[in-house]
Amino acid sequence: MSSPLSLNPVLQHLPVYVPGRPIEEVAREVGLPAADIIKLASNENPLGPSPAALAAMQHAITHLHLYPDGNAFYLKQKLAEKLGAAPTNLILGNGSNEIIEFVGHALMSPGSDVVVSQYCFAIYPIIAKLFGANVITVPAKNYGHDLPAMLAAITPKTKVIFVANPNNPTGTLAPREDVVRLVNEVPDHVLLVMDEAYIEFLEQPVDLLPLIRRGEKPNLLIMRTFSKIFGLAGLRLGYGIGQPELIAALEKVRQPFNINSIAQAGALAALDDSEHMRKTRLNNAQGLQFFELAMRQMGLEYIPSAANFILVRVKDGQRVFNELQKQGVIIRPLGGYQLPEWIRISIGTAQENSRCLVALKKIL
DSSP states (O other), rough: OOOSOOGGGGGOOOOOOOOOOOHHHHHHHHTTOGOOOOOSSSOTTOOOOOOOHHHHHHHHHTTTTTTTTOOOOHHHHHHHHHHHHHHGGGEEEEHHHHHHHHHHHHOOOTTTTEETTOOTTTTHHHHHHHOOOOOOOOOOOOBOHHHHHHTOOTTTTEEEEEEEOOOOOTTOOOHHHHHHHHHHHTTTTTTTEEOOOGGGGSOOHHHHHOHHHHHHOEEEEEEEEEESTTTTGGOOOEEEEEHHHHHHHHTTSSSSTTSHHHHHHHHHHHHHHHHHHHHHHHHHHHHHHHHHHHHHTOOOOOOSSSSSSSEEEEOHHHHHHHEEETTTOOEOOGGGTTTTTEEEEEOOOHHHHHHHHHHHHHHH
């Protein structure tokens, strides 16, 4: 039945983001207890949240009758201290997705151009299309960003260029020299959004924070998240780092109280738990080595990853996804990213990784 409402015509052809399937939904579908299912689909931290964060959130529950601090004063202070920046350099979002939407509100409009890479995070083009912008998709290079080509794709109408480094869903890392050149040469009228959701997994990342600290690059916005290494994906908390003038503009489109009290308390405690981050990095490094060795032994092509997941070529990703679900293992098929032959496996615990591999071998 068609709607009698005069809906925004943009919605008619707007893609819908499909997240990784939750454990409970798969359990009902395949008839298995939820406790028997493992999820290696959404690049979550298999070690869970920091114990310190859990304790802080438990305490915050007793104050849920009160509105949260709308400006997240203490979280911004602690985050600024950790980054060597100022609180005025920071904006918080309900996940990094909301930061991307802030950018859309502030800069995108019908007739403007937004530059992305092939195999980029799906939310970038979705937000661009939502605001009526034209999406310029630059072909990937070895499944990763071709940054020189993306730089060349910028037009006088370009308002935003999105770069995830490491990239999701491919796990690729752009060459250091290409990142430096991009940052130095992107025109002043273009906002460069560097999505660093997985930066904490890198040994020697390109550090762009000094540009923010020195007050340079007013057209640079760095995005990070508490969803990955901090293990707080369920809280939905991301943040942007930029010059105060840019941050002030984004604050104008931020909804009040967008970061709830529990999220603020958990993130504040997680920032100080360096041991939990160390254990997460170690588990991730060991998990990547485990899968890379296994894929080589099985003769399967994979993409070397700088993040907390790995892409594996299995010929029919949707079939493998469906069969793994029947065995209680949730991974991510990549047909929606124009990679139908591939699956993405998030790194789990050693036990989860082994169970996934056994199931994968059985299917293949």
